[in-house]
Amino acid sequence: MSVAERLTELGLELPEVAAPVAAYVPAVISGNHVYVSGQLPFVDGALAATGYLGDEVTVEQGYELSRIAVLNGLAAVASVIGSLDRVTRIVKLGGFVASASGFTQQPAVINGASELLGEIFGDIGKHARAAVGVAELPLGTPVELELIVEFT
Amino acid sequence: MSVAERLTELGLELPEVAAPVAAYVPAVISGNHVYVSGQLPFVDGALAATGYLGDEVTVEQGYELSRIAVLNGLAAVASVIGSLDRVTRIVKLGGFVASASGFTQQPAVINGASELLGEIFGDIGKHARAAVGVAELPLGTPVELELIVEFT
Amino acid sequence: MSVAERLTELGLELPEVAAPVAAYVPAVISGNHVYVSGQLPFVDGALAATGYLGDEVTVEQGYELSRIAVLNGLAAVASVIGSLDRVTRIVKLGGFVASASGFTQQPAVINGASELLGEIFGDIGKHARAAVGVAELPLGTPVELELIVEFT
Numbered sequence: 521m522s523v524a525e526r527l528t529e530l531g532l533e534l535p536e537v538a539a540p541v542a543a544y545v546p547a548v549i550s551g552n553h554v555y556v557s558g559q560l561p562f563v564d565g566a567l568a569a570t571g572y573l574g575d576e577v578t579v580e581q582g583y584e585l586s587r588i589a590v591l592n593g594l595a596a597v598a599s600v601i602g603s604l605d606r607v608t609r610i611v612k613l614g615g616f617v618a619s620a621s622g623f624t625q626q627p628a629v630i631n632g633a634s635e636l637l638g639e640i641f642g643d644i645g646k647h648a649r650a651a652v653g654v655a656e657l658p659l660g661t662p663v664e665l666e667l668i669v670e671f672t
Numbered sequence: 673m674s675v676a677e678r679l680t681e682l683g684l685e686l687p688e689v690a691a692p693v694a695a696y697v698p699a700v701i702s703g704n705h706v707y708v709s710g711q712l713p714f715v716d717g718a719l720a721a722t723g724y725l726g727d728e729v730t731v732e733q734g735y736e737l738s739r740i741a742v743l744n745g746l747a748a749v750a751s752v753i754g755s756l757d758r759v760t761r762i763v764k765l766g767g768f769v770a771s772a773s774g775f776t777q778q779p780a781v782i783n784g785a786s787e788l789l790g791e792i793f794g795d796i797g798k799h800a801r802a803a804v805g806v807a808e809l810p811l812g813t814p815v816e817l818e819l820i821v822e823f824t
Numbered sequence: 825m826s827v828a829e830r831l832t833e834l835g836l837e838l839p840e841v842a843a844p845v846a847a848y849v850p851a852v853i854s855g856n857h858v859y860v861s862g863q864l865p866f867v868d869g870a871l872a873a874t875g876y877l878g879d880e881v882t883v884e885q886g887y888e889l890s891r892i893a894v895l896n897g898l899a900a901v902a903s904v905i906g907s908l909d910r911v912t913r914i915v916k917l918g919g920f921v922a923s924a925s926g927f928t929q930q931p932a933v934i935n936g937a938s939e940l941l942g943e944i945f946g947d948i949g950k951h952a953r954a955a956v957g958v959a960e961l962p963l964g965t966p967v968e969l970e971l972i973v974e975f976t
Contacts, residue, residue, distance in 0.1 A: 551703075552703070553702070574808075609700065609702055611700050611702045611707050612700065612707045613696070619807050619808040621807070621808070622808070623808050624808055624809065624810055624811050624812045625810070626808070626809070626810045627694040627810050627811075628694065630694065631694045631695050634694060634695035634696050635695045638695060646696065646697045646700070647696055647697065647700055648696065648697065648698070648699055648700040648707040648708060648709040648818075649692070649694070649696040649709050649710065650709060650710030650766070650768075650816065650818045651694075651710060651810060652710070652768045652806050652808075652809055652810075652816060653806055653807050653808030653809060653810075654806050654807055655806070655807040668702075668707070670702045670703075
């Protein structure tokens with residue numbers, strides 16, 4: 521099954537590639553890797569939510585936001601390699617979670633992205649990951665993700 | 673001298689690979705690099721400490737915790753490439769330090785990991801590094817490390 | 825035009841490579857990539873400023889500090905590959921901004937680095953990027969940058 525078919529089966533579609541919020545590009549190919557810029561949970565050009573986990577944003581909302589952000593990341597990958605069927609491995613996911621004082625469930629938030637990668641790509645979607653809690657994120661987004669993807 | 677012999681000489685042994693706290697894997701091979709997931713200072717399945725540097729955790733304790741975390745990271749590397757004797761370079765170490773307001777000695781904390789890599793690997797243990805102070809880390813860990821390792 | 829000539833045209837020169845503040849090296853070659861350690865806005869061995877964005881450091885100052893830090897990063901690259909004319913792509917820029925509560929303009933700060941890379945390298949200077957706001961940075965620096973550069 522192609523990745524496009526799998527996305528359809530999951531009821532998902534790749535969004536438009538979000539325009540970078542500054543002087544850089546959404547993704548860069550180097551050798552057989554794609555490095556993806558920090559992805560925010562944009563939906564139709566607007567952040568799906570703002571705020572801090574552990575305060576006005578719940579873990580469940582954060583989980584959903586990280587699904588949205590990683591789908592934006594895959595759209596960025598597709599924009600430079602054409603088809604996601606060329607992906608041979610999701611190598612590394614970095615997750616930054618805007619965290620109110622005392623919030624330590626960053627892994628549960630970034631699982632939204634990790635589990636979606638597993639649903640879409642199966643074994644080649646199993647990735648290395650680091651999730652951390654940060655003080656502030658661009659535009660007030662609760663979640664920002666970065667990706668390294670191997671392709672052929 | 674093999675890495676295993678060197679570890680023994682240092683009075684160290686590789687721990688069991690810590691199970692990821694979420695939906696990902698401890699390490700991924702891509703080309704001739706291993707990308708290691710965020711490593712916490714787990715000892716026998718429990719965090720060796722929790723809290724913030726600059727508050728209840730001292731720099732000396734943080735130094736020791738980053739030694740523990742990087743040893744866990746090397747166990748993750750060994751779990752995917754078999755023997756650490758295949759390592760040709762420690763490429764990059766990323767260090768995240770849970771930091772109370774005004775704490776700016778992140779480098780002294782992450783030196784625990786950097787110096788241990790030097791003790792174990794010698795010249796090929798000399799790595800690029802970034803150390804930053806973050807608001808919150810998963811499970812309340814004071815330190816989280818990520819690694820990129822080159823192997824043959 | 826060589827990179828050296830372009831720097832001269834921009835009125836810039838590569839600084840001395842800043843000594844790492846701890847047990848690591850400024851840059852590591854792995855395959856055809858250079859991984860650059862976290863770079864601070866050192867000028868002649870001293871931080872050009874300290875403090876937090878959104879508090880005592882303005883966005884305009886932060887923009888300038890990230891220009892200084894990325895130039896230090898390019899000096900680190902040159903120190904391991906000899907000439908910046910060997911650079912074939914700026915792959916990834918990571919930007920950490922020490923952020924006071926409520927400061928969300930990290931992209932505007934890191935643009936100082938991104939735009940300078942564009943001025944120096946043109947199309948091959950277009951990079952992937954993640955910018956986040958962190959609680960604290962080493963020595964009280966307002967900005968820390970890390971780089972991955974492809975070369976031939």
